[in-house]
Amino acid sequence: MSQFNIDKGIKSSENVKGQSWRSINILKWPSWERWAAVLAGLLVWTACARLGLVASPYIFGLKFMNLLIIGDPVYNLTLLQIMGTSLETLLIGAGLAFALAVSSGILLGYFRSLNRFADVFISICRPIPPLAWIPVGYVLFAQLPQPTFWVQIMVVFMGAFFPCFNATVHTVQSTDPIIIEAAQTLGARRQRQILAQVILPSAVPGIISGVRSGLGVGWMCIIGAEFVGARMGIGAYIWSLYQLGGRMSEIMIAILSVGLIGYLMNEIVILLGRRIARWYSW
Amino acid sequence: MRLRGKRQFLLIFILMIFSLLSGCSDQKQTAQKDVIYYIQTNPASMLAQLKTGEIDAFVAWEPFNAQSVIEGNGRYLTQSGEIAPEHPCCILAITKTEADNELALALAWANVKAINFINNKNNREKVIKYAMDFTGKDQKSVVEAFNHTKYVSFPDFDQFNAFLENMSKNGTLVKTPQSLGYQDNQVFIKEFLDNKYVTRINTELNNDASWVPAAINGKLQVTLGYINQDLHHLPMYIAQQEGYYEAIGLKSAQNLQLKGFANGVAVMEAFKANELRASYLGGAPALLKRLNDNVPIYAIAGVNNEGSAIVAAKNSSVKSVKDLNGKTVAIPGLGSVQSYILDQAARQSNLRLQAK
Numbered sequence: 001m002s003q004f005n006i007d008k009g010i011k012s013s014e015n016v017k018g019q020s021w022r023s024i025n026i027l028k029w030p031s032w033e034r035w036a037a038v039l040a041g042l043l044v045w046t047a048c049a050r051l052g053l054v055a056s057p058y059i060f061g062l063k064f065m066n067l068l069i070i071g072d073p074v075y076n077l078t079l080l081q082i083m084g085t086s087l088e089t090l091l092i093g094a095g096l097a098f099a100l101a102v103s104s105g106i107l108l109g110y111f112r113s114l115n116r117f118a119d120v121f122i123s124i125c126r127p128i129p130p131l132a133w134i135p136v137g138y139v140l141f142a143q144l145p146q147p148t149f150w151v152q153i154m155v156v157f158m159g160a161f162f163p164c165f166n167a168t169v170h171t172v173q174s175t176d177p178i179i180i181e182a183a184q185t186l187g188a189r190r191q192r193q194i195l196a197q198v199i200l201p202s203a204v205p206g207i208i209s210g211v212r213s214g215l216g217v218g219w220m221c222i223i224g225a226e227f228v229g230a231r232m233g234i235g236a237y238i239w240s241l242y243q244l245g246g247r248m249s250e251i252m253i254a255i256l257s258v259g260l261i262g263y264l265m266n267e268i269v270i271l272l273g274r275r276i277a278r279w280y281s282w
Numbered sequence: 283m284r285l286r287g288k289r290q291f292l293l294i295f296i297l298m299i300f301s302l303l304s305g306c307s308d309q310k311q312t313a314q315k316d317v318i319y320y321i322q323t324n325p326a327s328m329l330a331q332l333k334t335g336e337i338d339a340f341v342a343w344e345p346f347n348a349q350s351v352i353e354g355n356g357r358y359l360t361q362s363g364e365i366a367p368e369h370p371c372c373i374l375a376i377t378k379t380e381a382d383n384e385l386a387l388a389l390a391w392a393n394v395k396a397i398n399f400i401n402n403k404n405n406r407e408k409v410i411k412y413a414m415d416f417t418g419k420d421q422k423s424v425v426e427a428f429n430h431t432k433y434v435s436f437p438d439f440d441q442f443n444a445f446l447e448n449m450s451k452n453g454t455l456v457k458t459p460q461s462l463g464y465q466d467n468q469v470f471i472k473e474f475l476d477n478k479y480v481t482r483i484n485t486e487l488n489n490d491a492s493w494v495p496a497a498i499n500g501k502l503q504v505t506l507g508y509i510n511q512d513l514h515h516l517p518m519y520i521a522q523q524e525g526y527y528e529a530i531g532l533k534s535a536q537n538l539q540l541k542g543f544a545n546g547v548a549v550m551e552a553f554k555a556n557e558l559r560a561s562y563l564g565g566a567p568a569l570l571k572r573l574n575d576n577v578p579i580y581a582i583a584g585v586n587n588e589g590s591a592i593v594a595a596k597n598s599s600v601k602s603v604k605d606l607n608g609k610t611v612a613i614p615g616l617g618s619v620q621s622y623i624l625d626q627a628a629r630q631s632n633l634r635l636q637a638k
Binding site for chain 1: 317452453455457551574575615616617634635636638
């Protein structure tokens with residue numbers, strides 16, 4: 001049975017190259033259902049705008065282009081520049097988290113006893129919402145020159161670490177025994193060989209999906225963390241807009257851009273994953 | 283293989299458009315590098331950050347400016363009065379929801395009495411002591427701060443109009459009085475600044491200095507807001523200490539609750555959430571939220587004019603507002619009187635503000 005499962009995951013080599021680009025959602029011509037959804041959405045939106053509930057799509061689009069090209073008059077920065085600060089924090093925090101999560105995940109996935117030992121700590125820390133670490137961070141980093149920056153890094157780290165860590169541990173633990181046996185049959189004798197040449201490559205797709213969910217959670221956390229005491233970034237911008245008042249469209253634009261950036265990041269990671277693990281059926 | 287190249291090209295093309303869109307504005311801003319960077323933080327942290335050199339200057343309300351100068355970390359670069367002469371600062375605002383003429387008259391009376399108390403030279407020592415108690419600062423700082431603050435019982439109409447016009451120009455105000463159904467700015471400001479109480483109180487007090495308005499209904503619960511450690515809001519503290527609130531039937535811990543806030547924007551949030559009946563706050567945030575969010579409040583009395591300043595680090599090379607080009611300045615928050623002052627100062631020197 002498991003023999004068949006593996007076969008399904010492996011594709012013939014001539015398909016692999018083209019496939020890796022062809023099935024990227026963002027580059028595909030949208031299906032007619034998608035067009036219909038967009039049109040229906042616009043219709044409902046326009047209807048609501050007519051009733052005076054929300055700004056009309058035209059004004060919304062105008063404001064969006066304005067924010068993108070000219071920028072916000074109060075911040076004197078464009079939307080992408082504001083977003084850049086948040087992305088920077090996200091990449092630093094999540095980068096650190098992934099480095100630690102993947103390495104420790106492989107260790108704990110491979111050495112079962114180590115896993116049983118650390119399990120208590122991980123099980124307790126994992127369900128803690130990352131934003132709950134904010135006060136702890138401010139106490140810890142109070143002496144540093146820019147405590148807010150480090151608190152944000154820490155919150156993103158906490159958010160990005162566990163999804164990636166869990167995925168790594170799980171994927172290493174669930175390496176198919178058949179491929180390990182096959183490697184042994186083909187002459188792999190040392191544990192090191194098995195780990196480096198069998199388990200690690202087979203774990204790559206799992207790790208990448210861990211990175212995807214880690215980035216997603218980290219991105220959510222940074223917006224929340226910036227509401228508290230941050231001076232820059234898209235979260236702080238949204239909060240400032242709210243405090244200035246009367247800027248509902250801009251707030252919605254900023255929120256939707258957060259969603260859009262999250263979506264793009266997800267697509268980029270999938271894209272990279274396809275390039276790295278071509279054998280896997282994505 | 284050909285297909286892959288096309289996809290790749292498309293992706294690169296999309297990325298190029300994105301970077302072009304942001305890149306254009308990037309260049310624009312690096313070309314005209316005449317910007318003052320601002321950060322938002324509370325006045326207490328400004329003092330610490332100026333000391334460590336994290337910021338080059340700050341704009342705050344008294345007595346924080348004076349404290350920084352007296353402690354030897356900062357020096358006055360410009361008083362707010364030099365940037366916008368006689369600009370209104372703090373006001374006493376009240377919610378417009380109910381028929382509360384009695385409450386408005388009573389609170390305005392306590393405010394006028396307290397301001398007269400402050401401006402009476404004979405009370406100088408007592409006032410300084412009250413100020414030290416209220417703000418928690420030492421005598422030197424408080425005395426210095428008093429030199430830069432003018433207590434007045436009502437703000438100037440024209441100056442408020444200038445507020446309105448400049449805040450529309452710099453993009454903080456997105457709504458206009460017209461969009462709320464007012465005929466023009468003048469009509470709006472006449473209604474927003476309601477001087478009938480202060481006018482009446484002044485005539486009554488001129489006839490009889492011991493005049494007290496009718497005590498308000500004892501069952502009425504009043505929550506009165508103010509900003510923590512803001513010397514501008516000293517009239518509130520003095521009215522409480524000198525028994526003016528008791529004279530109009532407001533007893534602390536019974537039907538009067540005093541509530542401190544971090545800044546004017548926080549006060550306006552409380553107004554919006556219906557947690558406040560009346561509050562002392564800056565004119566700029568009051569105007570901002572009155573228009574942008576249509577929070578139904580209006581001013582029944584003034585508190586002070588001027589009383590903010592740009593304070594630069596003592597040993598820095600900054601000699602004028604022009605020298606702040608490319609430097610970082612802290613403000614208490616967007617929409618505050620201090621952010622208005624910094625914006626005006628920047629515009630007068632052909633600079634622009636940019637978030638950092």
